[in-house]
Amino acid sequence: MTERTTAFRRPAPDTDYAYASSRVRALEARVLDGARMARLSEAQSVDEVVRAMAEAGYPSGEQPEQSLSEGLAAQAALVRDLFPEPGYDEVLLLPQDAHNLKVILKAFLSGQLPDGERFVGDETSALGEGLLAGSGSGDVPGDDLASLPRFADVPTADSLRPYALSPSLEPFQAVYEAVRDRSAGRIHPFLEAAAVAAVRAFAQDPVGSVLDAAVDRLLYDTLSRKVAALGNPWFRDFQAFRVDLLNLGVLLRVLAMGSPAGRLAQELLPGGSLPETAFLRLEGATGEQVADAFRATPLAPLSALAPEYGKPGVAARFGRLADDLLSARVRTGRRVLFGPEILLGYLHAREMEAKNLRLVLTALRNGIRSAQVRDLLRDTTF
């Protein structure tokens, strides 16, 4: 499969989005807004939440979490189909493919299924063993899929499929076979490059998170290029801001965990509005220094949490605040009559709604007080 968008192209006129934007505006009326979510946080039973979910358009089912996932996937599929110009579906689906690739590679390299169950008896799979032992010329792969060492003792595609995300740009089976057979030219170029980068990183540092970071770095690099090529300034800035938020989260997590030197550089994502060096120079810094460093940036409200990051509950507050900052950007972008901003904003609103519903369901099942839940509810008022 070839890449669909590479060079910058002129975006479609906004009137091409007349149908899609108006349909999404009609769908927005069903999103559970801030006031309704606040009321829902007082729910006494799961049934109340399930009723609210049905009003918001989620399918009925015995497992509310399952209904949430299915409803969210259905809404995302609907919106992807509404885009009148190409390129957006690729940008929206690539993260799903990246997840699927990680599932396959981790299973191939570590001999474990994502739930921790082993499918081979040894500590490592044949490939992992070879890589770790540095057994000859095949230990660090070259630049293409064909140069990867031969995988042995791989699990079946069917055993991995429950952990895969669907839909994706490439069928899970195709990615599985291309990686297993080390066959170039059969899947999206990003997936091939990411597979090679991940195996190379794993060969040097055989930790699952290193593999994740290698795939994510390439994913966000690809996304930022493709988003820029779509020619929508708001979406480009939104994507860059999202990367900035993720990078600040990475920095704080690395500092809180006291991770070894070099880990920050491995995990920082490209494509943000702030250069990676802005984060790298803070390796080993105190929370106060981090807060000072970002005081004059849009990340200031978040970086203010840096001095207390690591204390109980602060990471959750960080997550909520980061989502609310993104939502504020979405609100700004939605001040257009027609355009992709409205469709992308709706997807964001639905994601926030699903997060809120999961929070409420989790709180109900674990007896967490509604006041605590309200503090973590994402803003879904658009």
Next chain:
Amino acid sequence: MEFIDALNKIFTGNVIAFFGASLAAILSGMGSAKGVGIVGEAAAGVLSEDPGKFGKLLVLQALPGTQGIYGLLIWFMVVVVKGNFLFGNTVLTVEQGWQMFAACLPIMIVGYFSAIAQGRVAAAGVQLVAKRPEEQSKAMVLAAMVETYAIFALLASFLMVFFGVKIG
């Protein structure tokens, strides 16, 4: 000189007046078609999710259609009423032809642009009705404000056609 003589033979007063009248009908009609089309697409999007709003949205869709009617009205005034080209044999001088053309300009230009602008406002109204059906009247008032300028242009063209151009 031959070239100018040829031009004078082609562009007679009647032909220039016809051009003006035709462009008034064409451009304002094009604007209306575009405006109504934009609102129609927007309305179809809302109706996909809520077919019950058809009546409310149809009114909004009709609003940008008036400019096309105004253009046709001026065409009728020039060709049938004032010029009497269809049922008589009026012959206009080149100067009178240009006067007719100039009289058509307001509705020709304002009709085109105001219909598109009104279509966008009405489409925004469609989105408003999608979320708050009870606000339909406000959506109509907002779109009708754009109509004011199309009416001014119609009035200007009408007065010029009737009182600005002296025939006979």
